[in-house]
Amino acid sequence: MRFNAGLGLTASSSEGIGFSPSLSFSRKVGTADGYDQNLGLNIGTAINSRQGFKTISFAPFMSISHAATTRYTCSGTELNKSISHEIDSRSVQFNFSTPTYVPSIQFPMRNSSFTFSGRLGLELFGVQGGAQLSGYFTKQQLSTNNLKLKAYGLLYAHHAKNNLNVLLDFNREKDNSFSSDTRHLPLSAMTADVFSVSGQGLSGSYQLRRSDVPTTFDNQSVNLNAGKSFGIEAGAGNMVRAGADVVFNNSYSYAKKWHNTSSNGALTGLDFSSTPSNSNPSYEPAYFKMAGERTVDDSGYFNALGGFEPVRPQLADAGGLEVRTNNTLVRYSEGDVIQTLPDSPVSRSKREKRKQVISYLTATEAAQYGLEKCILSFPENDFKLTNPTAGSRTTSRRKGHHLSEITVLREDGQRYVFGIPAYNNVQNEVSFSVDGSSASCQSGMVGYSAVDASTGNNKGKENYYNKVSTPTYAHSFY
Numbered sequence: 001m002r003f004n005a006g007l008g009l010t011a012s013s014s015e016g017i018g019f020s021p022s023l024s025f026s027r028k029v030g031t032a033d034g035y036d037q038n039l040g041l042n043i044g045t046a047i048n049s050r051q052g053f054k055t056i057s058f059a060p061f062m063s064i065s066h067a068a069t070t071r072y073t074c075s076g077t078e079l080n081k082s083i084s085h086e087i088d089s090r091s092v093q094f095n096f097s098t099p100t101y102v103p104s105i106q107f108p109m110r111n112s113s114f115t116f117s118g119r120l121g122l123e124l125f126g127v128q129g130g131a132q133l134s135g136y137f138t139k140q141q142l143s144t145n146n147l148k149l150k151a152y153g154l155l156y157a158h159h160a161k162n163n164l165n166v167l168l169d170f171n172r173e174k175d176n177s178f179s180s181d182t183r184h185l186p187l188s189a190m191t192a193d194v195f196s197v198s199g200q201g202l203s204g205s206y207q208l209r210r211s212d213v214p215t216t217f218d219n220q221s222v223n224l225n226a227g228k229s230f231g232i233e234a235g236a237g238n239m240v241r242a243g244a245d246v247v248f249n250n251s252y253s254y255a256k257k258w259h260n261t262s263s264n265g266a267l268t269g270l271d272f273s274s275t276p277s278n279s280n281p282s283y284e285p286a287y288f289k290m291a292g293e294r295t296v297d298d299s300g301y302f303n304a305l306g307g308f309e310p311v312r313p314q315l316a317d318a319g320g321l322e323v324r325t326n327n328t329l330v331r332y333s334e335g336d337v338i339q340t341l342p343d344s345p346v347s348r349s350k351r352e353k354r355k356q357v358i359s360y361l362t363a364t365e366a367a368q369y370g371l372e373k374c375i376l377s378f379p380e381n382d383f384k385l386t387n388p389t390a391g392s393r394t395t396s397r398r399k400g401h402h403l404s405e406i407t408v409l410r411e412d413g414q415r416y417v418f419g420i421p422a423y424n425n426v427q428n429e430v431s432f433s434v435d436g437s438s439a440s441c442q443s444g445m446v447g448y449s450a451v452d453a454s455t456g457n458n459k460g461k462e463n464y465y466n467k468v469s470t471p472t473y474a475h476s477f478y
């Protein structure tokens with residue numbers, strides 16, 4: 001039997017300390033025709049000093065391998081070489097307690113600054129003397145303490161096309177501030193939702209994909225800047241002088257979707273596509289596909305984005321600080337034109353082929369066309385499965401657009417229906433500053449008051465308090 005153990009360690013001032021221990025073992029259970037048959041198990045978890053126990057994975061696996069020693073002659077010398085390779089491998093991974101990810105929300109800020117300079121001097125027969133005093137003050141604070149946004153995941157992201165002040169489920173690689181010396185902006189990608197399915201004769205992971213090429217953007221926010229400068233100068237002696245300078249300046253900066261097609265011509269072809277229309281009723285904005293499944297892709301959709309070439313929208317200097325794009329894609333390095341974008345968003349004209357089809361019904365649809373029009377609830381510890389209580393699929397918590405029934409159709413025609421959604425009623429992620437003097441090194445705990453866990457927090461230098469609330473959502477289906 002073979003054992004392997006590992007430990008991952010990360011440390012960050014913003015994310016805390018993370019531990020990722022793992023353990024795996026395997027054992028040869030048989031040999032047939034020179035091929036070894038092995039069974040094993042991988043177990044891993046993740047623990048964070050700020051978030052606590054995060055996730056655990058459990059992955060049994062089976063493999064068939066072959067090892068042999070071959071002899072050959074090279075330049076008159078006889079050599080031996082050991083060769084081993086894996087013939088086949090099968091594994092199933094189960095993840096538990098995987099934390100949800102909430103994209104960052106851009107809060108509007110208000111910046112204020114004040115500078116002062118003063119000089120007092122004496123002059124006598126051309127000889128000067130005096131003293132000078134200067135100072136400055138800056139302050140940054142939130143324009144509002146509460147921000148409520150509509151949030152759209154990958155499945156419904158096309159509904160956010162014309163709404164600038166929304167929260168999209170995407171992330172950026174190596175996101176940071178940029179300047180005139182920044183050559184590359186961080187890459188953005190929609191967060192790919194993955195559904196793990198397990199049942200009698202069924203297991204696998206399904207990834208949610210889109211049929212268009214969306215443009216991602218942060219929620220709209222405006223930062224206000226107000227600056228004041230005051231200066232005074234006075235002198236005395238046989239030559240007297242006095243002066244004063246008062247300067248006020250106000251400016252603002254904002255972040256939002258670059259939605260003006262007159263300056264962003266690439267947006268006509270690179271944006272969310274609309275919902276199915278009469279001309280293409282089979283169009284699906286988003287769909288599920290089994291992870292790792294190989295199928296023939298839509299060549300028209302593939303070539304509309306430059307094929308195998310790395311491309312970028314063509315940029316043009318519009319004068320001053322303004323930059324514009326047009327509706328052409330150019331080769332990333334050379335800059336020659338590869339493809340002209342159409343006048344409508346690039347999207348798949350046909351549904352992508354899939355071996356195993358996973359479809360879904362919303363709560364409103366399942367109430368009319370589902371295998372069970374209602375959600376059946378049985379008494380606890382009643383194994384006779386009699387006298388169930390029928391609950392409506394749509395309530396004040398179970399919204400009509402929520403997924404309510406998921407169907408998996410296998411290649412052999414077997415159909416699996418998961419029609420009981422399990423809900424998480426509320427989720428709050430809270431971070432705030434506390435008084436470090438109340439911490440206990442023995443227990444690792446720190447005390448806090450109700451005021452600390454509120455917008456009235458007055459601890460530390462920043463009086464920091466952040467709370468992200470996620471409303472009711474379905475996390476599993478049975």
